[in-house]
Amino acid sequence: MTTTPETRTNTATTAGEEHPHGLWEEPGAARRLQLLRAAKSVAIVGMSDKPARASYFVATYLTSDSSYQLYYVNPRITEVLGEPGYASLQDLPEAPDIVVAFRKPADLPTLAEEAAAVGAQTLWVQLGIHSAEAMQRATDLGINAVQDRCIKIEHGRFHGNLHLGGFDTGVISAKRQQLDG
Secondary structure, eight states, X not given: OOOOHHHHHHHHHHHHHHOTTOOOOOOOHHHHHHHHHHOSEEXXXXXXXXXXXXXXXXXXXXXXXXXXEEXXXXXXXXXXXXEEEESSGGGSSSOOSEEEEOSOGGGHHHHHHHHHHHTOSEEEEOTTOOOHHHHHHHHXXXXXXXXXXXXXXXXXXXXXXXXXXXXXXXXXXXXXXXXXX
């Protein structure tokens, strides 16, 4: 099938109607840094009270190395790391700036809708988890979307402390660690 300028215009109009905020694109490093620096609160959805789980490791890092107000969301936990657990995003005392997802891909489109409904600014899907549908759904709802990136690694990378979180950067530096804010 050959496309004419009229066909391309009709296709673009249809895509624009379906995706009011455009098609999702992976945010670059500068944009991820902006999202992390602008955030004041983070909700970790799928938080575990088991120290061997990635969500627990991420939470302990963010507790000690960031200034974020952290919220732990999992209907099966009542307390973790000395803080209360919440059954859902709707139960949080405030809208989190970032919703970090430790959930299976099939759950993510619904989580994008829940994040938008509570007023979150960003859906951040952890390393190794992919859902093009969720990323596009978040974008369509007007919130930022990051996938397949560990918030702990990204925070550490941008704030000069990857080595503190279990990663040897191999860099020797006298540069001071940058704190949030």
